[in-house]
Amino acid sequence: MLKPGDPAPDFDLASASARRAGRTRLGDIRTDLVVLFFYPHDFSFVCPTEVTGFDHALADFKAEQTAVLGASLDSVESHLRWAEELGGIGYPLLADEGGKLARAFGVLDEKEHVALRATFVLDQKRVVAYALASPFNVGRSIAETLRVVRAIRTEHLCPADWEPGVAFGPDKLKF
Numbered sequence: 236m237l238k239p240g241d242p243a244p245d246f247d248l249a250s251a252s253a254r255r256a257g258r259t260r261l262g263d264i265r266t267d268l269v270v271l272f273f274y275p276h277d278f279s280f281v282c283p284t285e286v287t288g289f290d291h292a293l294a295d296f297k298a299e300q301t302a303v304l305g306a307s308l309d310s311v312e313s314h315l316r317w318a319e320e321l322g323g324i325g326y327p328l329l330a331d332e333g334g335k336l337a338r339a340f341g342v343l344d345e346k347e348h349v350a351l352r353a354t355f356v357l358d359q360k361r362v363v364a365y366a367l368a369s370p371f372n373v374g375r376s377i378a379e380t381l382r383v384v385r386a387i388r389t390e391h392l393c394p395a396d397w398e399p400g401v402a403f404g405p406d407k408l409k410f
Contacts, residue, residue, distance in 0.1 A: 251314035
């Protein structure tokens with residue numbers, strides 16, 4: 236799995252966004268940060284909670300100059316049907332058929348032939364700034380991903396549980 240400091244592989248993939256099929260190329264994204272999250276399957280139990288959760292928080296990510304991209308090994312046609320069933324998704328769902336992108340990020344489960352539940356935050360140079368993988372049965376926290384994005388954007392040291400507007404210093408830490 237790629238780790239912080241590793242360059243993110245460029246990609247140009249079919250995608251579903253705003254009820255239309257298109258293509259998404261990492262090199263064309265002009266935001267400061269990119270959240271790229273991989274998930275196992277469309278039409279599954281845990282994945283829609285994450286996909287819709289990112290959609291509900293999309294304005295907050297945009298306010299942080301951060302693009303959101305979801306990716307699975309499902310086809311663009313599957314993404315379109317699923318996004319419609321979910322009420323529409325405002326960011327691209329990448330169709331990583333064959334798993335080339337998941338493999339490049341080191342999150343392809345070769346045995347199950349699905350992407351792991353993994354989250355990457357890429358900086359402006361498209362270098363991995365943050366990476367996290369979760370077990371298949373545990374959904375990720377969108378609020379925590381947004382907190383991490385905000386912490387990265389400060390370019391300061393941010394202790395555990397840091398929140399925007401909360402001052403931390405040595406006198407505030409308790410062990």
